[in-house]
Amino acid sequence: MMADATTPGGGLLVLALMLPAVGMLAIFALGLRHAERIAHATLLAGLAVALAVAVKVGQSGQAMTYLIGGWRPPLGIALQADGLSAVLMVMTAVILCAVGVFARGSFSSPRDGAETRRPFVFWSLFLGLWSALNCAWLARDLFSLFVALELLTFSAVPLVCLDGSRETLRAALRYLLFALAGSVLYLMGTGLIYGAYGTMDIATLHHLTRADWATSLALGLMIVGLMAKAALFPLHLWLPPAHAGAPAAASAVLSALVVKAPFVLILRLWFEVAPQPASTPAGAMLAGLGAASILFCSVMALRQARLKLMIAYSTVAQVGYLFLVFPLVMGSAAVTPWESVGWTGGVLQLVSHAFAKAAMFLAAGLIAEALGHDRIADLGGAAKAVPVTVAAFALAGLSLMGLPPAGGFIAKLMLLTAAVETANWWIAATILAGGILAATYVFRVVGSALAEAPEGAGTTAIARSRELAVLALALIAVALGFLPLQPFDYLAIGRGGMP
Amino acid sequence: MTPATLYGLCAAALVAIGLFGLILHPTPLRKVISFNLIGSGTFLFFGIAARRGAAAGFLGDPVPQAMVITGIVVAFAATALAVALLLRMLEAGAPTVDGPPEQPDDLSP
Numbered sequence: 001m002m003a004d005a006t007t008p009g010g011g012l013l014v015l016a017l018m019l020p021a022v023g024m025l026a027i028f029a030l031g032l033r034h035a036e037r038i039a040h041a042t043l044l045a046g047l048a049v050a051l052a053v054a055v056k057v058g059q060s061g062q063a064m065t066y067l068i069g070g071w072r073p074p075l076g077i078a079l080q081a082d083g084l085s086a087v088l089m090v091m092t093a094v095i096l097c098a099v100g101v102f103a104r105g106s107f108s109s110p111r112d113g114a115e116t117r118r119p120f121v122f123w124s125l126f127l128g129l130w131s132a133l134n135c136a137w138l139a140r141d142l143f144s145l146f147v148a149l150e151l152l153t154f155s156a157v158p159l160v161c162l163d164g165s166r167e168t169l170r171a172a173l174r175y176l177l178f179a180l181a182g183s184v185l186y187l188m189g190t191g192l193i194y195g196a197y198g199t200m201d202i203a204t205l206h207h208l209t210r211a212d213w214a215t216s217l218a219l220g221l222m223i224v225g226l227m228a229k230a231a232l233f234p235l236h237l238w239l240p241p242a243h244a245g246a247p248a249a250a251s252a253v254l255s256a257l258v259v260k261a262p263f264v265l266i267l268r269l270w271f272e273v274a275p276q277p278a279s280t281p282a283g284a285m286l287a288g289l290g291a292a293s294i295l296f297c298s299v300m301a302l303r304q305a306r307l308k309l310m311i312a313y314s315t316v317a318q319v320g321y322l323f324l325v326f327p328l329v330m331g332s333a334a335v336t337p338w339e340s341v342g343w344t345g346g347v348l349q350l351v352s353h354a355f356a357k358a359a360m361f362l363a364a365g366l367i368a369e370a371l372g373h374d375r376i377a378d379l380g381g382a383a384k385a386v387p388v389t390v391a392a393f394a395l396a397g398l399s400l401m402g403l404p405p406a407g408g409f410i411a412k413l414m415l416l417t418a419a420v421e422t423a424n425w426w427i428a429a430t431i432l433a434g435g436i437l438a439a440t441y442v443f444r445v446v447g448s449a450l451a452e453a454p455e456g457a458g459t460t461a462i463a464r465s466r467e468l469a470v471l472a473l474a475l476i477a478v479a480l481g482f483l484p485l486q487p488f489d490y491l492a493i494g495r496g497g498m499p
Numbered sequence: 500m501t502p503a504t505l506y507g508l509c510a511a512a513l514v515a516i517g518l519f520g521l522i523l524h525p526t527p528l529r530k531v532i533s534f535n536l537i538g539s540g541t542f543l544f545f546g547i548a549a550r551r552g553a554a555a556g557f558l559g560d561p562v563p564q565a566m567v568i569t570g571i572v573v574a575f576a577a578t579a580l581a582v583a584l585l586l587r588m589l590e591a592g593a594p595t596v597d598g599p600p601e602q603p604d605d606l607s608p
Contacts, residue, residue: 143566150573154580161584166591173584177530180577181521184537187570188514191541194563195548 010066012053013079013138016089019046020131024124032120036104039123043093043100046130050093054086063494073201078140082494084347085137088264091351092133094476095256095358096126101469102362103249122162122250128155129253136261141200142190142222142273145265146183149229153179156258159250160242171241178228178238182262185225192218193273202272211275219274223286226269229262232286232323233293236316240300243312248365251308255315256358260350263322267346270326271337283326291430293320298437302444307364307374310441311357317434318353318400321415322346324427328418339492341421345414347491348480352407355477356399362470363393367449370459376445381453388467390449392474397442399477402435407480506547513540527588531581538574542567 023042027035057064063082071077081089103122132151139145153176161172194200196214209215231239239259243251270278294317301313328342337343366389367382368374383390399408412431419427453459513536520533545563552560 143569147569147573150577154576157580157584161587164587164591166588169584169588169591173527173581173588176577176581176584177521177527177534180534180581181537183577184534184541184574188537188541188544190566191544191548191563194545194566195551198552198560 004072005065006067006070007060007062007065009052009056010064010079012049012056013064013066013081014068015049016046016053016134016138017079017131019049020127020134024127024131027120027124027127035120035123039127040100040104042127043097047093047097050086050089053081054090057081057083057086057493058490061493073141074199074204077144078201078203079138080140080494081138083491084264084494086493087347087351087491088137088260089134091354092130092137092257095354095473096130096253098469098473099249099252099358099362100126102252102365102466104466106247106249106365118162121158122247125155125159126253129159129258133257133261136264140202142193142202142205143200146187146190149183149186149261149265152258152261153183153229156254159254160246162247162250163245165245167241168245171238171245175238175242178235182225182228185221185228189218189220189222189225192221202268205273209273209275215275216279219269220282222269223266226262226266227289230259230266230319231316232289233296233316233320234289236293236297239316240309240312243315243361244306244308248308248361248368251312251365252358252361255312255361256354259315259319260354263319263350267325271329278326280327286323286326287328287424287427290320290323291427293317293323294430294434295437298434298441301441302437305375305377307367307376307379307445308361310376310445311360311364314360314400314438314441315357317438318349318357321349321353321412321431321434324415324419324431327424328415328422328427339488340418341414342418344488344491345411345418348407348414349411352399352411352477352480355473355480356396356406356408359392359396359470359473359477360400362466362473363389363396366462366466366470367393370462372458372460376448378454379445379448380451381459382449384453385459386462386467388464388471389462390446392467392471393449394442394446395471395474395478397438397446399474399480401439401442402431403439405481406478408477410481503547503551506543506550510540510543510547513537513543527581527585531578531585534581535574535578538570542570542574545570 019042023038026038030038053064063080066079068077068079129152132148132155135148136145136152139148157172157176157179160175161168190200192214193205196218197205197208199205228235243255246254297313297316297320301310301317304310304313325342325346329337329340364374366386367379370385371379371382399406402408402412412435416428416431419431517533517536517540520536521530524530524533545567549559549563552563
């Protein structure tokens with residue numbers, strides 16, 4: 001939909017971008033000792049803004065727009081929340097709030113002691129990350145999206161090496177290099193697009209793009225760059241060490257949210273910028289790499305000895321499912337892409353994986369704190385020490401495997417249905433095989449956690465509120481399975497003007 | 500050959516050299532420099548897009564130039580972050596991203 005004027009309440013979108021940034025500045029200004037309290041206040045306010053945007057979009061049935069400075073695109077820059085953006089904003093806010101509750105124990109500064117760097121760095125980057133994510137969900141021109149991606153990288157990389165050990169520094173540098181290579185390729189693509197069409201506005205480009213070699217090259221460069229950031233096989237090598245090495249609260253945010261932003265950008269490029277109908281071989285290639293991600297990284301997850309590395313490999317596998325969407329949506333010509341089963345299934349997979357994976361990483365963090373290690377083979381006694389956490393881990397695992405009634409089940413069922421409808425049998429087979437592999441690696445952990453504790457193993461007590469935050473995330477991941485048909489309409493909001 | 504084509508070829512060459520270095524050099528510092536080479540090529544490309552978009556009495560389209568400034572700032576910040584990480588890593592004693600540790604004098608200024 002073209003952005004013609006600022007809609008009522010459009011200022012909320014600016015607030016969504018600015019609140020975390022203001023919170024970050026307040027941490028600098030009001031003294032580092034208050035970092036945690038300022039971050040928590042910002043979290044509550046930001047959650048309220050995200051919910052307000054979602055309710056307003058749902059009530060009006062139209063996308064919300066804010067034109068910065070009142071300038072209309074293509075000259076000006078628009079922020080726009082359609083159904084997809086609103087869902088993503090609420091998802092981000094809820095997950096960050098839960099992580100905020102979880103992290104209260106691990107990064108709080110001593111009440112009377114000196115100001116320490118760790119809580120300050122964590123909370124300010126945490127808020128920076130949120131601002132960048134909201135920018136990625138709301139921006140409507142390719143260059144603002146580039147800036148959002150860079151903000152995201154600069155906030156995410158230091159989170160990886162928060163404990164400053166040699167391994168995490170190495171992982172952070174590798175992550176940075178992959179992300180930079182990705183963003184420079186993306187920037188080159190935007191340059192080509194601007195050279196060919198003279199605009200960066202997505203809604204304007206939607207009507208302009210032609211199927212010529214310059215457009216194909218530009219989109220190819222941008223998508224490959226984003227693939228490196230989204231950690232699609234074979235560009236996933238940076239993810240497992242980076243996500244496994246970060247502190248649990250940071251890993252949860254990185255795995256659940258940060259890798260989703262580049263994927264959402266690919267989704268927008270594919271369905272809103274690329275000339276329609278999109279190229280069949282390219283869609284099949286993306287799905288092929290997604291399938292390779294699922295199979296290869298699920299097997300890798302099975303082979304890991306450490307819990308956090310296993311979960312990180314599982315992230316690559318689950319992100320692979322998202323890339324299966326492209327050929328599934330192309331096949332159904334009768335309905336618009338965003339009303340098709342495949343598209344809705346893909347978005348639902350994105351959201352349910354975000355909740356499940358955040359719950360899993362936080363659970364792994366609590367288990368490691370309680371037992372003092374995260375070796376899968378020696379997890380015995382975990383179910384006795386932190387029963388709520390192990391239950392949350394199992395519930396989140398339910399969603400990853402795609403067992404009913406979890407959100408992941410509905411998502412994978414929709415993808416499977418779309419694969420059968422469009423006669424993509426190899427995709428259907430991959431989805432089923434991926435589910436079995438996921439079940440194997442989740443049960444391996446749960447089975448080990450239910451075993452008797454070894455003699456003489458001591459455990460550390462964990463605050464109940466932190467366990468409940470993890471359980472809440474896992475329950476949301478399961479509860480998503482109970483709203484199967486509603487997303488169809490909501491996700492299509494704001495796309496009426498698109499042919 | 501028009502100047503735009505010539506500069507376009509230069510940009511392409513810079514990107515190619517940078518990509519080669521980024522993928523094939525094992526040492527992190529060279530990877531960072533390679534990234535800057537790709538960046539330079541991309542910025543040059545934006546300049547060409549600006550020149551080719553000249554209209555309405557302007558010598559060049561100002562929009563790509565504005566974007567290049569942002570791009571340069573971002574690339575500078577990225578390089579600073581990468582170098583800071585690299586220094587911390589050297590202090591911790593792990594000089595390479597992948598592959599065996601190299602000779603320490605390779606990275607000295």
